[in-house]
Structure formats: structure tokens, C-alpha cells
Amino acid sequence: MKICVMAGDGIGPEIVEQALRVLKAPALGLQASFTEAAVGGAGYRAEGHPLPVSSLKAARDADAILFGAVGDFSLDTLPRELRPEQAILGLRKELNLFANFRPAIVYPELVDASSLKPEVVAGLDILIIRELTGDIYFGQPRGIHVRSDGVREGFDTMRYSVPEIERVAHVAFQAAQKRNRRLCSVDKANVLDTMQLWREVVIAVGQQYPDVELSHLYVDNAAMQLLKNPKQFDVMVTGNMFGDILSDEASMLTGSIGMLPSASLNENNFGLYEPIHGSAPDIAGKNIANPLATILSAAMMLRYSFGNADAADKIEAAVKRVLANGVRTGDIATAGAPVVGTREMGDAVLAALH
Numbered sequence: 001m002k003i004c005v006m007a008g009d010g011i012g013p014e015i016v017e018q019a020l021r022v023l024k025a026p027a028l029g030l031q032a033s034f035t036e037a038a039v040g041g042a043g044y045r046a047e048g049h050p051l052p053v054s055s056l057k058a059a060r061d062a063d064a065i066l067f068g069a070v071g072d073f074s075l076d077t078l079p080r081e082l083r084p085e086q087a088i089l090g091l092r093k094e095l096n097l098f099a100n101f102r103p104a105i106v107y108p109e110l111v112d113a114s115s116l117k118p119e120v121v122a123g124l125d126i127l128i129i130r131e132l133t134g135d136i137y138f139g140q141p142r143g144i145h146v147r148s149d150g151v152r153e154g155f156d157t158m159r160y161s162v163p164e165i166e167r168v169a170h171v172a173f174q175a176a177q178k179r180n181r182r183l184c185s186v187d188k189a190n191v192l193d194t195m196q197l198w199r200e201v202v203i204a205v206g207q208q209y210p211d212v213e214l215s216h217l218y219v220d221n222a223a224m225q226l227l228k229n230p231k232q233f234d235v236m237v238t239g240n241m242f243g244d245i246l247s248d249e250a251s252m253l254t255g256s257i258g259m260l261p262s263a264s265l266n267e268n269n270f271g272l273y274e275p276i277h278g279s280a281p282d283i284a285g286k287n288i289a290n291p292l293a294t295i296l297s298a299a300m301m302l303r304y305s306f307g308n309a310d311a312a313d314k315i316e317a318a319v320k321r322v323l324a325n326g327v328r329t330g331d332i333a334t335a336g337a338p339v340v341g342t343r344e345m346g347d348a349v350l351a352a353l354h
């Protein structure tokens, strides 16, 4: 297993360090090599670019990427193409990471962290699959111009081709097969032609997966249902823009940004694995960030890129044990309760790994 490690900015290095300790734990017995590569503000400072050529090469030479976070407010005045966040966009594009997996799980011990009633979210375990390389975020033409009547106007183009929809639909049906065999496709087929095509293609692909129950929701209703009764869902699949919004909404059902991992995969199961949160500059360098989202991202890496469900299960079980034992970083602790630091949370996961 060749793993490219891109710690990035802010809390990135602290949380990635804990995930690496877990991946190297004798209890897992993994044979892995690790190559570090600078990205984001760290890449800009080292080589003048958020995604230096050498880092992209290191990513291409690896089997998977463990990514921390990028973002550095002190570099926000740079031109857009040199800002830290371009690293993640560049990696998605260059490595064709078209399928974004975002699980949203509510651990019983953290049920009170949600802003929804415990009975609505207790036991929640859903997976949102967002298409990541197409849609209105990439469609041409786009721009801001002055119309012939002198009025300034902005425009973007929503576009999806049949092959783009097919490949993410296959990924979603196959993910549903490994879970509870229910897939909800989210679109806006009632208003948008692109989304009408989306629905047609998802239905056609679904013919190949008769064991998966397929349903459809318009995105506005999906946003509502996620708050009303999120446990009705198993796997959801949607386009880039709707997925961007719905996956953030779903993650907040759990109430804990420091707990949620993600994976972005291409057709060969090459993946970039990262916590859903950013570089949290407000808490960087203080040993208070929660490393569990990154540790759980490492577990996803073992499951999806390396087919090692056994090791992934062990890590996830260790995290559950740690939570059951009441170990908490500040972001998931109830007010006034004792908290541990980033490194101590790593220690606790290592101790619970067997």
C-alpha cells in the first residue's frame, strides 16, 4: 500500500499525525509506505503553488491519498489560482475523483450533539454520494458580462453527459448493494432538462441492479426530508451542486464536524480520503482539534481503496469504544465535562485497537 500523505494547513498536520499512528499500529499489521507531499498554503510556501508538480506526481505514484485540510487566511489575498483551496480542486480534476462518499453517522454517545431531537437522529447511518467533477461548477460557458442593454449579468451552465451520470450511478448502486440496498436519487427533473436526463439515466442503470430499491426525490423535498425523517434514507446519490449542499446538511444532523470522514474516488478505486472539516485556523497548533474524522477517513481508505474491511472495522470499532468510554475532545464534549487533546485522543484510539 503506497499512501501519499498531504497534511496541508492549520490543524491538518496534527490530525493527520494521529491517523498515521493508527495506520502504523502493530495491531493492524498493515504493510504500507508513506510519502509526504506539501499542499495548500504549505505547498505555496514550499514551492510557490498550492498543488506543486512534485506533490501531484507523488499523488499519482501512490495508491491512495490521506489528506488533512487546506486553507490559510493569510494567503486569501493571492490570486484565486494560487489560494490553498485550489489544491483540493486540482487533485479532484487531475485524478478524476468523480465520486464523493460522505457518510453521516450518529454515534449513540453523541446523539445530544445534534440540533435535532434525539429520536429523529438516534441510529442515523446514511451515505451521500455526490458527483464531483461535473455539473454547473465546471460547465461552460460561464462568466459575468455586460448585456447589449448595458445591464451586468452573471451566468453558469449546468451540464451532465450520459457517461458522467452512468458512472456515478453505478458507484451508488454498488454502494447500496453493500449496505441496505436502498438508493434515493436526488434531482430537479421537474424544472431542469439536465436533471431530467439525470433521472432517465439513473433509472436505466438501475435495471442492472434489481436487488436495489430505487427512489427519486426533488432536491427541495430531499432537503426537507433530511430534517424531517433522515432515517428513511440509506444511500443518496446526486449531482455536484445539490450534493454539495445536501451533504453539508446531512453532516450537521450529526452535530459534530470533527467526526465525519469522506472519500473521493475515481474509476480504479484510487481515492483521496479527508475529514469533511477545513483547516480550522482558530484552533491550529493548540492540540485541541478532534482527530477522529481523519482517523475514520483512514478507515475508509482501507475499506474502499485497499479492500481491507477487516482493518477498517477494527479502526471503527476502536473509535466506538473510545466514545463509549467517555473520551471526548472539546468539540464533542458536553459543557463542563473533562476533555482530552488531539494527541491523547490518538492515544485512546491506539489503546482501544485490537
Ligand code: NAD
Pocket (backbone or CB within 6 Å): 011, 015, 068, 069, 070, 071, 072, 073, 085, 088, 257, 258, 274, 276, 277, 278, 279, 280, 281, 282, 283, 288, 289, 290, 291, 293, 331
Ligand atoms: P473549518 O471546518 O475549518 O472550521 C469550522 C469550525 O469548526 C471552526 O470553529 C473550527 O475550529 C471547528 N473545527 C473544524 N474541524 C475541527 C476539528 N477537527 N476539531 C474541532 N473543531 C473543529 O471551516 P472554516 O473555518 O470555514 O474554514 C477554515 C479554512 O479551511 C478556510 O481557509 C477554508 O477555505 C478551508 N476549508 C478547507 C476544506 C478542505 O481542506 N477540504 C474544507 C472546508 C474549508
